[in-house]
Amino acid sequence: MNRTLSPPINFIFLLTWIIFVAYSCQNPAPLPHPDQDNGGLSLPGGFGALVVVDSIGKGRHLAVNENGDIYVKLRYAREVGSNVALRDTTGDGKADIISYFGEYEDEGSLANGMRIHDGYLYYSAARVVYRNRLVPGQLIPDSPMEVVLTDDHEHGIHWHITKPVSFDMEGNMYVPFGSPSNACQDLVNKPGGIPGSEGLDPCPELIEHGGIWKFPKDKLGMTQKDGELYATGIRSVVAMDFNQQDNHLYLVMHGRDNLHLLYPETFTPWESAVLPSEEFIKVTQGADYGWPYCYYDQIQRKKVLAPEYGGDGKIIGRCGDMDDPAMGFPGHWAPNDLLFYKGDQFPERYKGGAFVAFHGSTNRAPYPQSGYFVAFVPFENGQPTGDWEVFANGFAGTNPIVNVSDAEFRPMGLAEGPDGSLYISDSNKGRIWRVLFTGDKNSFGEESLAAMEAQKQLANIRNPHPEQDNLYRGKQPQGNQVYTTYCAPCHQRDGKGAAGRIPGLHQTEWVSGDKERLIRIVLQGLDGEIEVNGERYDNVMPAHGFLDDQQIASVLTYLRQNFENQASPVMPEEVASLRTNSQEQ
Missing domain, CATH: 1.10.760.10 (Cytochrome c-like domain)
Incomplete structure (x- = not known):
């Protein structure tokens, strides 16, 4: 026999449910305890970290759902998928459910980009942006995998064609189309490039590459022609995020390489190690940020003409007409993710600021490799205030870092959880950290930041000394x-x-x-x-x-x-x- 609850019981049930929901909203679940060693990380005072999961595969970008589920884009496809989903069912912050999904053609280190937007999980291979509709409460999406955008250009698989995605407040999608060269050299007739060779002028790559394209909301099956060129003169982008505070897209660009190798009479090995800047750019529609004709020198704080176009490291020339970045980081740090913090868990000074994950250099020899940390850029009224800061360091586990292979971990992706925790992925072994603030917000200040300011003097962050830090001093065979x-x-x-x-x-x-x-x-x-x-x-x-x-x-x-x-x-x-x-x- 079917029975219905009597009105009094119905009322009691409804009242109990309302009280439970109200209590849950006012009293969120307590934060888990950080690991005793903070997962090996150095952090500002009052912060702690725990390792959510270890060795899931070479992780790239990641995203966190509103219920705390974590999704990670892997660098290489496994037999059971190129994405991994993580869930914590016990509340200790550790993932106890690990599931792989998403079978599609992947292309190694080009596999960047993962974001949750408007109920969909977006993720990218080198040439294709996919999405799946997420079902509330369901960890693995079983909805059809939809193709949002396909890069249909006939070019080789160069790592500059990675496809991270960002969305503005109207739902429009932004995607970079990077270029394969340092400075638009002729890679067809001179495949390997020739030191001292000129760049093509005008640069033909800028027609379909070297910029950010804007695509309409909720459209499937697109190619580049369905979008519009939003900004140009941008060589290669992996780190990109939309800042809702000032309604602008931001990115941190990978700068060009090999100044000394290609122009040994003009640039020293030291200059080649620290230049040019990794540019932190506030993207304005119609702007031209100068690549390949120019690069930003963070030491001189100006754009200068690239040697392929007659530059010597000081000449400005046509670069005086190009748009400048908001800030310049040192060269070759490999900015691989950018996140504007919107949460309330961290102290007030972090609200609206930008975290940048620096994957770490590969080509700073004969000096130690640099980067391998997470920086923070304070913002106020939509503008950076002052200098960048060291927020999380210690990923590499060794210092100085002589070879890339010496680094135990390399920070790659950033994501914010529903409670304001910061998640960081590693591309070496697949470790995920969750950074928490467990201190007193009211007492957080300069003293809490002092230890991290001192970290700027470590070998993986400070500018190397031209002589003392040269690892190859002395006569060699x-x-x-x-x-x-x-x-x-x-x-x-x-x-x-x-x-x-x-x-x-x-x-x-x-x-x-x-x-x-x-x-x-x-x-x-x-x-x-x-x-x-x-x-x-x-x-x-x-x-x-x-x-x-x-x-x-x-x-x-x-x-x-x-x-x-x-x-x-x-x-x-x-x-x-x-x-x-x-x-x-």
Whole structure:
């Protein structure tokens, strides 16, 4: 027999439910306890951190749902999916449910972008932006995977075409289309680039790349032609967020590389290590931020002409007409996520400010690698106030960081939880941290920040001294010296490269195999997809034909007899013969 509750019981049930909801709203769940060691992180006074989960796979960007569920975009697809969903069912802050989902074609380190917007989970591969409708209370979305945007350009898989997404307050979507080159060199006729070569002028890449495109709300199956170019002169973007406080899109741009390698007579190794700036840009519609013709020098605090267009590090030229960034960070820190803080858990000074995750440099040799921390930029009335600060450090677990492979963790993605906690992802092992404020907001001040200000003097953050911090001071054998000067900035001092970007040199046929192929790579450069020890790479290696025959022979002999390679030496005569043949062809 079916029964219905009598009116008095109905009333009591409704009243109890209303009281429960009201109590829950006024008394949110208590914060979990931070780990005793804060998960290895150094934080301002009153803050703590706990490790939510460890070793889920190489995590990239992440997003947190309104119920606390966490979604992480992985760098590599697993057999069961390229995304991972995490849930804490006990309230201790640790994920006890870990589920993988989302089967689609992925492309390694290009797989960036994850955001929850208007009930949908958005995530990106290199060429495609997808979304799934989230069901309240359901961890894994079982709705159809929809294709929002496809990059239909006929270009190689370069890591600058990553597709993070942001949304404005009207629901319009913003997506960067990055460029593959340093400064619009001719990569078709000169695949590896030639030191001292000029940039194309006007730059043809700026037609479909090197900028931010704006796309209409809630439209599916789009390509670039469905959007409009919103701002140009922006080389490569992984860190991007919309600031609701001033109704503007912001980003932190990856600057160009290899100033010394490409222009050794104009730029010193020290200048190449610290320049140019990673630009923190307030994006204005119709603006031009200068790439590839210009770059921002954070030391001089001005835009200068790029050497590919006649610059020497001081000439301003046409750059006087370009738009400046809001702030300039040191070079090669690799800004990989940006988040404007909207919550109330942290002290008031963090409200409306910007967190930036610096993944860390790969090409600062002969100086220590730098970055590998999370910065904070205070904002007031929609404008940065003062300098950036160190908010979270200690990810690498070692200092100085000589090689990228020395770093235990690398901060990658940022997300804010419904209670105002800050979540940080790691791209090395797949650790997720949750940063909490458990101190007294009223007493938070300069004293709480003093320890983090002192962290600016650590080797991974401060500007290196040109002489004292040079890791290669002293006389070295010629092959080793050539390697550390021209090869180590990318392939690293230990020869292990940078995962997903620069191939390692250990025990590989590319080094110990065909000598002619190896010599030609050095003379002519290399562009296009290759596979090294089971991992795919698609980047540009500049030509090093400016080195003389003896230098090339010595460095290739060094490679073939080090880094676990055992192969015959390369003779200067062999280099000379191939150089002559290349010039005659």
